Amino acid sequence: MTGERPTSDPLHGDMSSEEFRRYGHQIVDWIADYLDQAGTYPVLSQVAPGSTRQALPQQPPQHGESMDAILEDFQRVVLPGVTHWNSPGFMAYFGITGSGPGILGEMLTSALNVNAMLWRTSPSATELEQLTLDWLRQMLGLPAPLFGVINDTASTGVLYALAAAREAIPHLYIRQKGMAGRHELPPLRLYCSQDTHSSVDKAAITLGIGQEGIRKISIDADFRMKPDELEQAILEDLAQGWLPFAVVATVGTTSTSSIDPIPRIADICERHQLWLHVDTSYAGTAAIIPEFRWILEGCERADSLIVNPHKWLFTPLDCSVLFTRRPDVLKAAFSLVPEYLRNNESATDEVPNLMDYGNALGRRFRALKLWMILRYFGQDGIIARLREHIRLARLLARWIDESPNFERMAPTPFSLVCFRAHPKGMDDLDELNALNERIMNTINARGRFFISHTRLNGAMTLRAAIGNLRTTEAEIREFWQQLQEYATI
Amino acid sequence: MTGERPTSDPLHGDMSSEEFRRYGHQIVDWIADYLDQAGTYPVLSQVAPGSTRQALPQQPPQHGESMDAILEDFQRVVLPGVTHWNSPGFMAYFGITGSGPGILGEMLTSALNVNAMLWRTSPSATELEQLTLDWLRQMLGLPAPLFGVINDTASTGVLYALAAAREAIPHLYIRQKGMAGRHELPPLRLYCSQDTHSSVDKAAITLGIGQEGIRKISIDADFRMKPDELEQAILEDLAQGWLPFAVVATVGTTSTSSIDPIPRIADICERHQLWLHVDTSYAGTAAIIPEFRWILEGCERADSLIVNPHKWLFTPLDCSVLFTRRPDVLKAAFSLVPEYLRNNESATDEVPNLMDYGNALGRRFRALKLWMILRYFGQDGIIARLREHIRLARLLARWIDESPNFERMAPTPFSLVCFRAHPKGMDDLDELNALNERIMNTINARGRFFISHTRLNGAMTLRAAIGNLRTTEAEIREFWQQLQEYATI
Known part of the structure; x- marks a missing residue:
């Protein structure tokens, strides 16, 4: 039967080490490609509610299936429903970031399973x-x-x-x-x-x-x-x-x-x-x-x-x-x-x-990944990367401050920029809130960036949270361009 | 400097995808070997308290280090301090088990990092x-x-x-x-x-x-x-x-x-x-x-x-x-x-x-590994494996019941066997408790098996919890041999 698993002893023991090795290597390659291309996916998943669940069987699998079939469904069904926290355009909530050494650490942790x-x-x-x-x-x-x-x-x-x-x-x-x-x-x-x-x-x-x-x-x-x-x-x-x-x-x-x-x-x-x-x-x-x-x-x-x-x-x-x-x-x-x-x-x-x-x-065993990360990047490597995120946030903050159509809504002590569009002459709070909500939804729907919001003294405030290792000045420039484009929608 | 990381841009971005690929493949191969050889390690780690910590620098790494150096320390320092929950001889607490498809799932989960x-x-x-x-x-x-x-x-x-x-x-x-x-x-x-x-x-x-x-x-x-x-x-x-x-x-x-x-x-x-x-x-x-x-x-x-x-x-x-x-x-x-x-x-x-x-x-995203496991093993594959654990537990229970020197201390509805050594003529509770504590410590120190205990109506009771995909009848037979050998120590 298509997709069923052809193993010598399908009813005892774990996956064989040969099979683990084969699919392990395949997944490592997939992860490497994925991380390189994380910016090519729509950041905020665009699937309709319920569609992932509906695309899969509603009954549990009776018989074992091949890892090929499972990974195919991962790509075909699961991946479109993923919101890409790894994308250089992810700036919602707090932009977080994993890293290569962290993933390698998690691999060891899940294998040791202590x-x-x-x-x-x-x-x-x-x-x-x-x-x-x-x-x-x-x-x-x-x-x-x-x-x-x-x-x-x-x-x-x-x-x-x-x-x-x-x-x-x-x-x-x-x-x-x-x-x-x-x-x-x-x-x-x-x-x-x-x-x-x-x-x-x-x-x-x-x-x-x-x-x-x-x-x-x-x-x-x-x-x-x-x-x-x-x-x-x-x-x-x-x-x-x-x-x-x-x-x-x-x-x-x-x-x-x-x-x-x-x-x-x-x-x-x-x-x-x-x-x-x-x-x-x-x-x-x-x-x-x-x-x-x-x-x-x-x-x-x-x-x-x-x-x-x-x-x-x-x-x-x-x-x-x-x-x-x-x-x-x-x-x-x-x-x-x-x-x-x-x-x-x-x-x-x-x-x-x-x-x-x-x-x-x-x-x-969560310390393992953290230990590997601190050693791999080192204190000076960590400092340089955090400084860069802060530099990018300050750059965006400066553009906002210098723009007649935008304003900063809070100080920017770290790498989070709170701001809103505020075109000249538009001073009604409800109107401004509606505009900024439209801007956020438009940007998020377009797929290159994902931002979220907060409300400060009643004002709908956009939040751009920079915190991903893949985010560079190029993304921040493009984000600023999109913002300016949408400032009057 | 030895062990420092030779990257083109050591101060920005993540590990390169080439480097991730290289070490990812290396770790997949290590995991495959490790899982095959899990039974060759002492189950319960034999390191002295504090020795792992003492073997590593007490100050944080100033500069980034190479993944080679990190993985070398993993093998040299971390691994001896691991208690091997993957060992077929792990029968303490509840014997748990990861699995190949579960580890593959965790790899994807840590990479997606949603x-x-x-x-x-x-x-x-x-x-x-x-x-x-x-x-x-x-x-x-x-x-x-x-x-x-x-x-x-x-x-x-x-x-x-x-x-x-x-x-x-x-x-x-x-x-x-x-x-x-x-x-x-x-x-x-x-x-x-x-x-x-x-x-x-x-x-x-x-x-x-x-x-x-x-x-x-x-x-x-x-x-x-x-x-x-x-x-x-x-x-x-x-x-x-x-x-x-x-x-x-x-x-x-x-x-x-x-x-x-x-x-x-x-x-x-x-x-x-x-x-x-x-x-x-x-x-x-x-x-x-x-x-x-x-x-x-x-x-x-x-x-x-x-x-x-x-x-x-x-x-x-x-x-x-x-x-x-x-x-x-x-x-x-x-x-x-x-x-x-x-x-x-x-x-x-x-x-x-x-x-x-x-x-x-x-x-x-913890559902991913479970979804992969249910599909990979399938309901019938899961049933067969659970039945095997229960069969092994009942086998051990039968040997205990038939032995003049051991007794079962509780029913064995699943894959946990509660028992103690009870040599003929030894009926003092304290003496029996001391004997069983010695048996447990001797077995655990020997390194092939790790069991834990409970106390039932005052009686020190040994627990053999079978639940690992790597545990076979061979281990249960060897465990029973060790028990008989130590029944009078």
């Missing part, structure tokens, strides 16, 4: 994670000791950090006693700015803090949390019987990449003994650049901090680093060792059992 | 996830409609499921109002057996239910939850002012792979309107085998259910499937769409935005 829940279940996975994150700490200029652990996403990391913050409240024993039905327990509150990432809201929901347990602090004209208002809010809440326990500040907000005033926020947290978590998921890696070292000023006083190598450090998804100065508290919030996971090796600071620092037990 | 948080950010990632999980549903014999979503681990899945269960309690609005400081809120309680996986305890901690919010129900002689005691506990708790809201039952517990009586537990949950979550992380896939279909009996009435393809369905880590009959509730617990993630495409049941069904925003 679950690094305990030190013993793969010592080098745990130790490489500790070493590589200490390298990253040094590159970021953060003082030792600082404990690091890799999670899938920053959403997970902030959930764990805030669980630790909750556990750090003296005498409440929330891990043991929970939060419901305790008449002695005041309502808990955490603080963040209006522009803090939605993952903080989700963490508060998950932890049972509730959306009402978050108090959002206003932002200034540059979209930074107002520290005076933060302290005022804490004092008000204390007076009204709330129990403040944590503040989440951000270096590089999602909307505009603004930088909250961390040193002043840290002062307030110290004064009121609140856990300070700093979200630097996107922008934190910029601190590797000497002239950007200042962005993490104050972060040495944070209780926890997140930086995502899978955003702007060339690392394929997923790899989000949670650093904490208080690993003992994180462990106290989560460690729980059932009999079937006990073992002779002692868990020490040097060789921790990483399952103790979060909710998830299973753990991929 | 974040499938929204449908639009890679339609085929979302649609393939929905289609493949519907294939899996059909293979498991579960009735439609059943919504599925892939998470990293079952720990994450049960956290989300119990968050949904909490949100499903009428009139409490925990998402909005949280749980602390609410005098009208009774203490919440969830139920599971003594032998339920520790991830349920962790979920309760994270959710703010607290460890005291879990009531553990006793198990019968075959390690199954006692439903009469469950109902009794619920009635008692109701009388004492607790608010019962969920029950977690297990098909294939971690200690012994026992099967809780799901139909009777489902009756109780329906009577008391409690959310029923069934953890079938390890054993659920056995329901693909016609004569094992019965193990999921009653699960069609569960509100949520987890099955882990990364455990016993040949899928590299990580891939844990959360199925729910109540996706609306899961979404109500978690959906939260900030402006920068709004988009024109409507989220429908056919094309959901999968970020809405959990805490994590980022999402790898």
